[in-house]
Amino acid sequence: MRLATVRRADRTHAAVGDDRGWVLFDEADAQELVGTSGWRDRAEAALRHPARIALEMQEFANPVPRPAKVFCCGLNYRDHIVETGRAVPEFPTLFAKFADTLTGAEDDIVVHNTDRLDWEAELAVIVGTEVHRADRVQAQAAILGYAVSNDISMRDWQQRTLQWLQGKAFDATTPVGPWVVTADEIDPNGGLRITCAVNGELVQDADTADLVFDAADLIAYVSQITVLRPGDIVLTGTPGGVALGMPEPRWLRDGDVVTTEIEGIGALRNTIRFDDGP
Amino acid sequence: MRLATVRRADRTHAAVGDDRGWVLFDEADAQELVGTSGWRDRAEAALRHPARIALEMQEFANPVPRPAKVFCCGLNYRDHIVETGRAVPEFPTLFAKFADTLTGAEDDIVVHNTDRLDWEAELAVIVGTEVHRADRVQAQAAILGYAVSNDISMRDWQQRTLQWLQGKAFDATTPVGPWVVTADEIDPNGGLRITCAVNGELVQDADTADLVFDAADLIAYVSQITVLRPGDIVLTGTPGGVALGMPEPRWLRDGDVVTTEIEGIGALRNTIRFDDGP
Structure with missing residues (x-):
């Protein structure tokens, strides 16, 4: 469902x-x-x-509006890891977002004071039951389901320092939705096509079966550190094809429409708005 | 007060x-x-x-138990920056903690699965009124007051990947308190001695006037990214003297007592407990 x-x-x-x-x-x-x-x-x-x-699609808010914890995994698709010039990791690279960072499936993404705005199509894992120091089987059982997300990133802020948080935490910039498909109905490890298009042009096109750390791996790993509760979110990372990986990056501009889709779940469609000009 | x-x-x-x-x-x-x-x-x-x-000191819980946002600044005292071999930064290095990461002034800090456990005495800034896209003056006016904190860090987890979060987010490992001294009564820029002692031996001894980015700088900077609300916390970073900076690090062990003190505020006294052996 x-x-x-x-x-x-x-x-x-x-x-x-x-x-x-x-x-x-x-x-x-x-x-x-x-x-x-x-x-x-x-x-x-x-x-x-x-x-x-x-x-109507505009009616869909972020399904889980009050996560106490949003964990994000960087560098988790083999092609994106290659794109950034790094080796396949032994451990997941984790950073955080806040509940205020999230927004709805067709909401405008309003930004300011950035001129290197990028997309990152991601599979979102939504926690359904409390989970702490779990193994993979327990972690899988704690998953409510899956949604589509886009970790829209201010690369200029992200790269100001060693820690990515400040380029990932602007309010209402990460759409999640349009809904959660429950885990009994869908298996990302079986392979779901994940895409991102900007103004209709395909920029990311990958398969969730290529995740280095899958949903159960990530929930189990995070649960060694901290308890996760219903509505908490783990974003599983983005595949290759982001602007940052281009020889001449095509940063997002005012009016751009970003469409993010995962096979078997649904699609987000968000328009970029600069409230102070790019 | x-x-x-x-x-x-x-x-x-x-x-x-x-x-x-x-x-x-x-x-x-x-x-x-x-x-x-x-x-x-x-x-x-x-x-x-x-x-x-x-x-009694054991009665003091973390004064602000439900922050939606805990921002932490790394590399913010000149001597700690030198200790890590880095240059004085242009921008604050920010990472996050969760409300579950926090604990009380004299609570035991119970850890597991780490063998490189370190201390980080820090000045905590507590937000008193909602603040968004503020300048320094507005940011200062939004500060409720100051508390003592210790960003106890699992260096092994912190250094597994590029992002520090996983070594900083273990549940109930960051004491905050023992109370908030309101901003009308105390000025960290005027110089407050900040110390950390392990089993009575002084390991950190610095002055809050040596912060590269002060409380108002950090609140103003973060407020460009996201709204802060009453009870949100900004940890301002730690001075030199952490175990990580030692030629032969003296990691924390089961039974160690960590005392963290800031002049004019108060002291935290936390005992380290390993629930699975170090």
Whole structure:
């Protein structure tokens, strides 16, 4: 099934859906829904009824709006590692984002004071149950599902110092969504095509089967360091094809439309806006 | 005045105090207290009454238990920068911690699976009002006050990859406290002695006036990237004298007592415990 957070009139709703449409819940968002006991039974019961509503893409907010932890893995597709001139790593390279960094599936991405703005299509892993010091099997069982994300990066800020955080933490610059496809329905290790296009031109085109550290590896690894809870997010890194890897980088400009898609999940479509000119 | 979060029987309380003792409030912690309107008038009124209670050091929890953002600045004292062999930077080096990373003033620091555990005495800056895209003057006005912290670091994990986060994010390893001294009472730029001792032996001894980027610089810089809100924390970096800088590092061992002190604020005293042997 699909789990979403949907904007309607003056509030948001958790929503559960499938190919035939959506059912809205009283909970304010998918993160709140999956924190309730028996949510899966309620969701499955709702999907047994034929009544569905259609939703506009702009209505899809980030499904999990209050993660206490967003871990991001850098350098995790073999081709992107080669692109940056590095060796295949023994350990995942991890950095953080904040809940405020995230935004919705079709929201404009409004930036300022950067002139090296880049895309990074990523598979997002959403945690469904508390997980601490887990092995791979326990980690896999703690995964709620998968969403599409784009770790839009201010490369000028990112490269000011040794630590990438400041180029990755601008408010409302990382779209997540459009919904979470639950882990029982999809297997990124089986190979899902992941793409990014800028104004319709394909710039990234890879396969989630090429991840060095897969979703269970990353959840298990992070869980050695800190507890993860429902709604926490792990972004699994981006494949080759970012502007930073080009001999003459094509940085994002005002009005550019970035489309990020993962086979079997869905697509994000975000327009770049500079509020102070590039 | 001093603001604290105090553990009593089955709950915590916000507490306001000075040299003569403490007054407890109904709010659960100092972060909740400073989120209420008129909190400063209530606190000052409470301190005009002579009734005070004494508190044990073990009762002091991290004063701000739910920061949505903890920014840490690396390489910010001139002597520590020299110790690591680097040049004085143009921009602050920033990385993140999570609320779960923090712990109380006298709490044991329980670690596992590390054999290069190090200390980092730091001045913590606590945000008091929402601040976004601020200049230095606005940033200074948004500072609630200052506390002592120690960014206990797993150097083996920190140095596994280019990004430091994983050596800095183990749960309940960064003490913050024992209380917040409000910004009207203390000026780190005027020079406050900051020290760290291990089992009574002084290992760090520096002056907060030697910060390359001071509290207002850091709040202003971070606020260009993301909004900061009451209870958010910026750790300002550590001076020279860490184990990592020693020709033959003296890593922390089970039972070591780490005392971290800043003149005019107070002292943390934490015992290191390995739950799986060093």
